[in-house]
Amino acid sequence: xxxSSPIPGxxxxxxxxxxxxxxxxxxALIYLVCVSGTLSVLADEFAQWEAPSAPRVNSAAAxxxxxxxxxxxxxxxxxxADHDLFVFGPTPELPWLRVFALGEHDGPGAPVELEWLADAxxxxxxxxxxxxxRFLRDHHYHLHLPAPYGxxxxxxxxxxxxxxxxxxxxxxxRIFRDAFRLRRGGSRRVSLADLHNRIGVWALxxxxxxxxxxxxxxxxxxxxxxLALAAYQGDQDRAVAALLGPQPGxxxxxxxxxxxxxMLREIERSTPGATITSVVxxxxxTAGQLVSIATAEPRHLARNERWTFDGQGNFLAKxxxxxxxxxxxxxxxxxxxxxxxxxxxxxxxIYVALGLGMCLVVATGPMLWLARxxxxxxxxxxxERLWTALxxxxxxxYAAAALVALLAGTADHVLPLAVYWAVTLGxxxxxxxxxxxWRCGHRLRVGGGLLLAGLACGHAxxxxxxxxxxxxxxxxxLVAGIALVVGVSRRRVRAWRPE
Amino acid sequence: MNVPAVAAVVAAxxxxxxxxxxxxxxxRGGRRRVPAxxxxxCAWGASTGLWISAFGAEIGTALAFESGSLLALxxxxxxxxxxxARAVRERPPPQAMAGKxxxxxxxxxxxxxxxxxxxxxxxxxxxxxxxxxxxxQEQTRLIVGGLAVPSLWAAMIVATIALRRPGVTTLAxxxxxxxxxxxxxxx
Numbered sequence: 227x228x229x230s231s232p233i234p235g236x237x238x239x240x241x242x243x244x245x246x247x248x249x250x251x252x253x254a255l256i257y258l259v260c261v262s263g264t265l266s267v268l269a270d271e272f273a274q275w276e277a278p279s280a281p282r283v284n285s286a287a288a289x290x291x292x293x294x295x296x297x298x299x300x301x302x303x304x305x306x307a308d309h310d311l312f313v314f315g316p317t318p319e320l321p322w323l324r325v326f327a328l329g330e331h332d333g334p335g336a337p338v339e340l341e342w343l344a345d346a347x348x349x350x351x352x353x354x355x356x357x358x359x360r361f362l363r364d365h366h367y368h369l370h371l372p373a374p375y376g377x378x379x380x381x382x383x384x385x386x387x388x389x390x391x392x393x394x395x396x397x398x399x400r401i402f403r404d405a406f407r408l409r410r411g412g413s414r415r416v417s418l419a420d421l422h423n424r425i426g427v428w429a430l431x432x433x434x435x436x437x438x439x440x441x442x443x444x445x446x447x448x449x450x451x452x453l454a455l456a457a458y459q460g461d462q463d464r465a466v467a468a469l470l471g472p473q474p475g476x477x478x479x480x481x482x483x484x485x486x487x488x489m490l491r492e493i494e495r496s497t498p499g500a501t502i503t504s505v506v507x508x509x510x511x512t513a514g515q516l517v518s519i520a521t522a523e524p525r526h527l528a529r530n531e532r533w534t535f536d537g538q539g540n541f542l543a544k545x546x547x548x549x550x551x552x553x554x555x556x557x558x559x560x561x562x563x564x565x566x567x568x569x570x571x572x573x574x575x576i577y578v579a580l581g582l583g584m585c586l587v588v589a590t591g592p593m594l595w596l597a598r599x600x601x602x603x604x605x606x607x608x609x610e611r612l613w614t615a616l617x618x619x620x621x622x623x624y625a626a627a628a629l630v631a632l633l634a635g636t637a638d639h640v641l642p643l644a645v646y647w648a649v650t651l652g653x654x655x656x657x658x659x660x661x662x663x664w665r666c667g668h669r670l671r672v673g674g675g676l677l678l679a680g681l682a683c684g685h686a687x688x689x690x691x692x693x694x695x696x697x698x699x700x701x702x703x704l705v706a707g708i709a710l711v712v713g714v715s716r717r718r719v720r721a722w723r724p725e
Numbered sequence: 726m727n728v729p730a731v732a733a734v735v736a737a738x739x740x741x742x743x744x745x746x747x748x749x750x751x752x753r754g755g756r757r758r759v760p761a762x763x764x765x766x767c768a769w770g771a772s773t774g775l776w777i778s779a780f781g782a783e784i785g786t787a788l789a790f791e792s793g794s795l796l797a798l799x800x801x802x803x804x805x806x807x808x809x810a811r812a813v814r815e816r817p818p819p820q821a822m823a824g825k826x827x828x829x830x831x832x833x834x835x836x837x838x839x840x841x842x843x844x845x846x847x848x849x850x851x852x853x854x855x856x857x858x859x860x861x862q863e864q865t866r867l868i869v870g871g872l873a874v875p876s877l878w879a880a881m882i883v884a885t886i887a888l889r890r891p892g893v894t895t896l897a898x899x900x901x902x903x904x905x906x907x908x909x910x911x912x
Binding site: 240241243244247248381384385386388389392393396402405406407408409410411412413424425428429430431432435438441442445446449450452453454456457459468469524525526527546550551552553554556557559563568569573576577579580583 | 748749752753780781782783784787788790791792793794795797798801802804805806807808809810849852853856857861862863864865866867868869870871872874875876878879880882883886887888889909912
């Protein structure tokens with residue numbers, strides 16, 4: 227571990243310039259995606275927290291899947307949504323048996339979509355009301371932009387984060403010399419730099435994995451299809467088949483719903499310990515229909531190993547996410563690695579902690595630049611206030627959106643979306659018109675903390691016999707709220723205040 | 726989790742901590758860095774091996790990195806140095822430099838175009854070369870080619886902004902795109 231860096235100073239300076247430029251120009255977008263991503267790790271728990279009275283199904287046997295599929299197919303046919311049918315099985319994190327039906331996409335409008343939640347007996351019930359969780363997911367997956375541009379935009383943000391990480395790593399000349407140095411309380415610039423660099427370096431494997439997989443997931447639809455089309459001279463069917471396996475036939479003659487019990491039994495026999503995560507019927511009820519069954523196998527990251535059967539129940543192909551080619555195995559790992567869905571609630575909490583670290587790295591980058599400018603006698607007070615409002619304004623924005631969604635009792639995610647943006651933009655506007663960055667940050671932290679604690683208490687009082695997931699969420703909200711309110715000491719904040 | 730898996734996890738966490746402690750002592754002492762580095766790598770390697778033995782190679786490796794990062798950050802928090810509070814002293818604003826060129830907006834726009842769509846097309850072209858010509862199985866070629874695109878794009882963004890030589894980077898991007906086009910047309 228040599229102390230003097232072998233990297234030339236001019237190179238470091240150039241890369242540091244690129245790191246600063248990227249951080250300053252795109253920090254706000256990257257920060258919004260990082261915050262929504264950190265919260266999205268707990269999306270399953272938030273969904274149960276929002277809909278605590280939804281029917282729970284701890285495990286589903288082969289017969290239950292068949293009963294639910296038959297009931298949903300009848301309902302879907304009556305509702306004109308009988309093109310594809312999706313049955314998502316319960317998991318330890320989300321013990322719900324969810325069913326979706328999709329109509330044919332043949333006109334200019336969106337296809338008909340129906341949704342249910344099945345109970346342990348296979349009876350279909352109304353879908354759970356989870357507007358805030360849906361808003362959160364949509365915010366992270368596509369920033370509420372129309373498909374597919376929203377996903378591409380989020381993928382591009384992931385690439386920018388990856389570029390920031392690479393440039394930050396290359397620009398860090400004292401990576402070993404400062405490996406354990408974390409100074410607090412002295413010069414604000416030094417404290418921020420230590421926090422930014424230490425979290426950035428020690429959590430680098432996580433940050434790289436999450437930014438790379440996020441970028442890939444967002445851009446995969448665009449990139450892989452473009453490459454496949456170029457490789458197959460524009461033959462889209464061959465390209466799709468090469469990556470996604472057998473596709474449903476074009477024979478639309480009516481046919482009975484396939485018997486899924488023998489298929490599920492065959493999978494259980496061939497891969498002991500595997501759990502069914504979904505059963506999907508493509509072109510359901512037609513002669514060309516296919517059944518795709520996804521499984522999660524022990525000791526594998528992929529949660530969606532796909533087994534495809536034809537309408538007569540004959541096995542056609544296995545996608546190979548667990549035992550196929552290297553490429554397919556890597557492809558199968560992307561989503562679990564990004565969202566931390568392979569290790570239960572313990573791993574999710576690790577992801578949340580490391581995700582908060584990533585948010586801190588992104589938040590402290592522009593703070594550091596602004597503090598440096600102030601030290602050089604070139605302060606940007608409006609930008610300081612604006613950035614503080616954006617960073618700390620996320621807490622009250624998400625908390626207020628959740629509170630309004632719970633109080634309104636609506637299933638529509640537009641209301642939490644409107645509240646979120648109203649609070650985010652409102653705090654930014656107030657900050658620009660305000661005078662003091664420190665007071666702004668202080669008030670937002672206290673306000674956000676009080677809202678979080680109030681949300682937890684209100685929820686616990688409304689549903690006293692809460693589910694385990696709801697108790698985890700309430701506990702986290704309460705701890706975060708109290709920590710924010712108690713931790714913000716005016717005296718400590720004033721110590722850093724410019725004179 | 727069964728008892729052997731729990732034991733493996735406990736031992737893996739303990740080994741991660743041992744590695745961290747060795748690294749911290751070497752960093753603080755400032756001497757005997759090479760033996761310490763070897764010891765740290767051995768401890769972390771053994772810890773990763775234990776994670777793999779408990780959860781398999783895919784999940785075990787990911788858990789080793791994630792738990793290692795979290796432990797390191799928690800350890801750092803316990804080792805933070807509290808310093809006396811210092812007020813920020815503001816300097817007077819620097820004098821405007823005579824003859825300094827004003828910032829040019831078109832330059833920023835050119836860099837954005839270069840690092841954005843042009844770099845993306847170049848990265849996609851290189852990904853296409855991998856997808857078509859790499860010595861892997863068909864699916865692997867397609868997927869690895871696709872997976873390489875975001876990393877290549879990120880590297881090109883950094884190179885474009887760091888080099889500040891738009892002519893050189895444009896030429897490199899055009900060459901990459903041209904090579905891919907030649908391969909596709911030649912098939």
